[in-house]
Amino acid sequence: MNFLWLCLSFTITLTSGNRFDPHVFPKRGPFFEGWYIRLIDSDNGNSIGLLFGQVLPDVSKTVNKYPPVLCSILVRSCSVTGCRLISHDASFNSSDLKVRVKGKPIDKNPDIASPVNFTWLAKNSASFVFFQTNVSSSSFRVKFDNVSLDGELSSPVPWGPDGEGPGGWVDEFPLPLHWFVYSLRSSIVSYKFKKHKEIIFEGRRGFAHMEKNWGKSFPKAWIWSEGISPNNVTYAVSGGPVQFGPLPITAYLLGYRNPLKNISTNFHPYDSYISAKYDGCRGFINITAKGLLHSVELFVTAEMSSFSRCLYGPETQGFRQVCKESYDASATISVYKFKALIDKQFLSNVALEFGGENVCGGCMSHKP
Template sequence: MDCYLVMSCLSRQQIPPIPKVLASLLHRNHCTKNNTYKLYSSNVVCLAKDLNVTVRNGPVIKNPDDKSPPHFTWQTPFGLFTQTNNITTFHFDFGKYIFRGRIGPPVPWGPNGEGPEGWIDKLPFIPLHWFVFSLRSPVIQYELLNVQTGHRIERTNGVVHMEKNWGNSFPKGWIWSQGVSSHDNISFALSGGLVSLGEITTTQFLIGYRNLAKNLNLNYRPGNAKFSATHNGCVGWFKIKVYGLLHEIHLSASADLSTFSDCLYGPEITGFRQACIESYDAIINITVFKREFLSLKKIDSQIIKLSALEFGGTYTCDKRCKKGES
């Protein structure tokens, strides 16, 4: 039996070399309940001229606003991705596999279209932007067909995390992690690394944590928090402390090295090349403290299993997926 995890659709429209448009399906073979296995990717690519993006069945003539619900179609010779009335539909042919399904309404990061960056995403000089469209959309239905064997998997449950990036290029080194606890309405997402502004390079992060049962809706970014982070891509762990005005978050993430993929494709200004590794078997430990006068009071502690953990660029082990200069 095969176990399948995630699909990503990426597109760039700058100068050569190719590929400029890429879709990846990450999967694990012979997945069992108590064991973990390495991630593999199946990829399909095409030229930028073969990508067609429409908004409300017409050409794209302006950037979207923050508040309006998305209504667009992303189409290539190998696949289709649509967003209409808060329902996502997709159908992709990866050669050996066909993956299609429908996803329900989003659970947004914040009100009025706010994403992890908050007001920062309005700054024109930021080299890369990160937006989370949905923290935990419900799966309506999905189907995955192994064309070679005829084996078919059909399901009607699960949760889906959806996000996007845009800008000039990814950082020289970065970490991304995300996870949900379906039964407890707990979720988190974080991204960060080496951010270059002109001649200055700093380490910055964006992080959000949700625990509805404890009324915790925490969002931190440069400007409202300080960060202290360490990482080791050769061991497969990452730790960060977030110092906010009213709260602190201590988060550690780790995954067995055997569960990580080989280098996966990541975007550069010239196109896509192998730039990062991922595991979807990470164990996340999150502790939240509330500031009380001169002390800290622990108000939440959670373990979120089967989370995503990605090391990219120079943050991979021995820089084996180091990005070229953009």
């Protein structure tokens, strides 16, 4: 789950941070923090997602009974007619959650000088979620009523040096919403997904994408996509309409990596021209990004039958159903240096998401 860079503020925060670590929650909401991991099995092309997070509601508005803490396991369910993404969800009270940094309660926001090191534990009578990570590995154990997911990942391949994320230097500003990619392709050490105690998927090869969002709420509309190829090509893109003070603006962030060709390029609203065409009812996005040296054309598409029903995302009153996602998308990427084509890739098993007002048919519980 997954958004985004948002509008600038004019006051710089002194906390920069390795932004994957937990933040201190304010005394009053709205505020949320959430993590997202997607596993891609190299042996069978299968993909499994894990997301978990917490919302501090805005108590100045009418309080609705939406869960403040949620975890979802996203699994492709396939038949002879095709595959579709299915979500298994568990909700918790805030009192069920314990988050620790280096084994201690959180007393400060993350800083770049400190390596990532935290645990996230949510537990009630029906469900259990445990995630831990440090500079060299990450692991998780999740058990709901009839499904479970266990896994271990290797050290991260970061988006950029010194804690750099998709937003670049604007991540130093206190934005109302942040999108941070912690790892472009951590290796899978092992994973196992069970349903009714039967092993449905397991593996020891592949890659994982790891990211985090935090801020006030997911916005009224967005698009997001991410892909990893067997030869380590990776990309991630997110964006949509945002509110900059009284003015609505549109902002997108895009990053592309091909280590075999020594290509690593990022595009931001402040240094690039980025345009997007998309249709949530036809299942595609088409991004054109032009920077000073490189330009990228990205086309991602998926069959509408492969998209999930509405998935949960954080809003000001808690987690609500706000987006649809597919793990069966494909992406075509063309990279130019000046006007010369220097790289062209086709990626399968790509993730594609439409959120908020971009969801075809909408989500009944979503209110901008």
